[in-house]
Amino acid sequence: MTTNAKLSEKTWSKAIERPGVEFGPVPLSIISGNIPSGLQGCFYCNGSGRLERGEKRVGHLFDGDGAILKIDLSNETANGIYRYVRTAEYLEEERSGKLSFLGYGTMPSSSIWNRFFKPVKNVANTSVLLLPDKLLALWEGGHPYALNLENLDTIGIDNLYGLTPKLTYSAHPKQDPLSKRIYNFGLSYGKNTFLNIYCSDSTxxxxxxxAIKLGGAPIVHDFVLAGKYLIFLISPVRLDILPWLMKLKSFSENLLWKPELGTQILVIDRDNLNLISRDVTEPWFQWHFGNGYLDYDGSVVFDFVRYSDFKVNQYLREAATGYTHTPAKGELYNMRLNPQTSKVIEIHCLFDRCCDFPTVNPNQVGQHWDYTYLSVLSSEANIEKEIIGGELARFDYKTNTHSLISLGKNVYGTPPIYAQDLNNPTDAWILTVIFNSNIEQSEFWILDANNFNAGVICRIALPEILPIGFHGAWNPKS
Ligand SMILES: [Fe+2]
Structure with a gap:
């Protein structure tokens, strides 16, 4: 069976069947409902826009070229732009018409030169960081790329005045809403692997x-800001360095699941970025954290999405083909920790549906928070064959209950983005880009963050099918 034949069997996979096509700036038409008058600002979402080139397909969903959708909402109207990030490697492959770089899960053409002497492609596809004068397209294996906030023109690679060439800047920075300081990290592999931690000012x-020395060579995708602490959970995945250096298999294929190592917990003081404590607990894997806070008794409480093992990486590898068969279930967990010892005080599952991409009100990052929003696998979906995003959930910490909204049969949404209303600060909106495979159309949807029962508040048509995105952000008008 050819890849295209496989793709045509699936509903969600039609969204990644062909590379996303750039558009705009262009006015967008409203299909139903109205744009709330207090929803004013710009939505940005990054993702793997192009998963093939020259009849070769990438080997992992993480390896598509980064492409960013911007939707400008102003005075109850919407304008859209969709642009690829012009990284150096993207431009070279545009010229050659071939996939010629190593990726996270992709080997280049058989050329020895490509395999040993070219860098891993910076796909700049994972998330965005909003800064006052630029938008950063983030990818955890390298430096960010800076883009023009207005027209998404690529400005160039950006070292934030502090990244040396070997340092990486991960895709999940956390901004403290009070101090406006931005915290992030990056791994550097070598004889010893280091967790490099950064603090930036608001610019x-x-x-x-x-820099904190780690044992072995793990992967780390995210961390959590909890009061005065930065907390890292390092799952027992380790890079098999020698085969990776020999370039016989991709980086992803050299990642080994070693449950006997357990999950390492590292607690960092966010004021001086020094390690306070480190311990080991039972093994699991997580990509993403929700949020965290420092409780009155000195313990820290935070959420993350827990997988029982690393099979989710195989699932995402398969997802690039549009044909998956490996089940991978993430569930929302809550942990209470002693930050002075990294000892787990309590851990339990909050929400046992298959979910991921937790997000919260950005004004509550690092503090006690009210709700976590999640992408959820549809209750009707086969976990082996579908992707999450058929439903959205809101978990309420006051009542320990959740509410759900189904986006519809064969409709898939990108991870929810929280946008506060400018007119009424108690109002907020959830923004998502959906792919409706029934009519093969992408749309931008607005939901009421406080009331999923209200259904979809507004549907806005997009002029092209957009490949399913990863992470985004909302930039409110000031
Ligand atoms: Fe992520």
Missing amino acids: GRIVQKS
């Missing part, structure tokens, strides 16, 4: 750094 300029 993005790195003002403080530290």
Whole structure:
């Protein structure tokens, strides 16, 4: 069976069947409902826009070229732009018409030169960071790329005045809403692997750094800001360095699941970026954290999406073909921790549906928070064959209950983005880009963050099918 034949069997996979096509700036038409008058600002979402080139397909969903959708909402109207990030490697492959770089899960053409002497492609596809004068397209294996906030023109690679060439800047920075300081990290592999931690001022300029030596060569995708602490959970996945250096298999294929190592917990003081404590607990894997806070008794409480093992990586590898068969279930977990010892005080599952991409009100990051929003696998979906996003959930910490909204049969949404209303600060909206495979159309949807029962508040048509995105952000008008 050819890849295209496989793709045509699936509903969600039609969204990744062909590379996304750039458009705009262009006015967008409203299909139903109205844009709330207090929803004013710009939505940005990054994702793998192009998963093939020259009849060769990438080997992992993480390896598509980054492409960013911007939707400008102003005075109850919408305008859209969709642009690829012009990384150096993207431009070279545009010229050659071939996939010629290593990726996270992709081997280049058989050329020895490509395999050993070219860098891993910076796909700039994972998330965005909003700064006052630029938008950063983030990818955890390298430096960010800066883009023009208005027209998404690529400005160029950006070292934030502090990244040396070997340092990486991960895709899940956390901004403290009070101090406006931005915290992030990056791994550097070598004889020893280091967790490099960064603190930036509100402009993005790195003002403080530290480096913590890790055992082996793990992968780390996200962390959580909880009061005065930065907390890392390092799952027992380790890079098999020698085969990776020999370039016989991709980086992803050299990642080994080693449950006997357990999950390492690292607690960092966010003021001086020094390690406070480190311990080990039972094994699991997680990509994403929700949020965290420092409780009155000195313990820290935070959420994350827990997988029982690393099979989710195989699932995402298969997803690039549009044909998956490996089940991978993430569930929302809550942990209470002693930050002075990294000892787990309590851990339990909050929400046992298959879910991921937790997001919260950005004004509550690092503090006690009210709700977590999640992408959820549809209750009707086969976990082996479908992707999450058929439903959205809102978990309420006051009542320990959740509410759900189904986006509809064969409709798939990108991870929810929270947008506060400018007119009424108690109102907020959930923004998502959906792919309706019934009519093969992408749309931008607005939901009421406080009332999923209200259904979809507004549907806005997009002029092209957009490949399913990863992470985004909302930039409110000031
Ligand atoms: Fe992520």
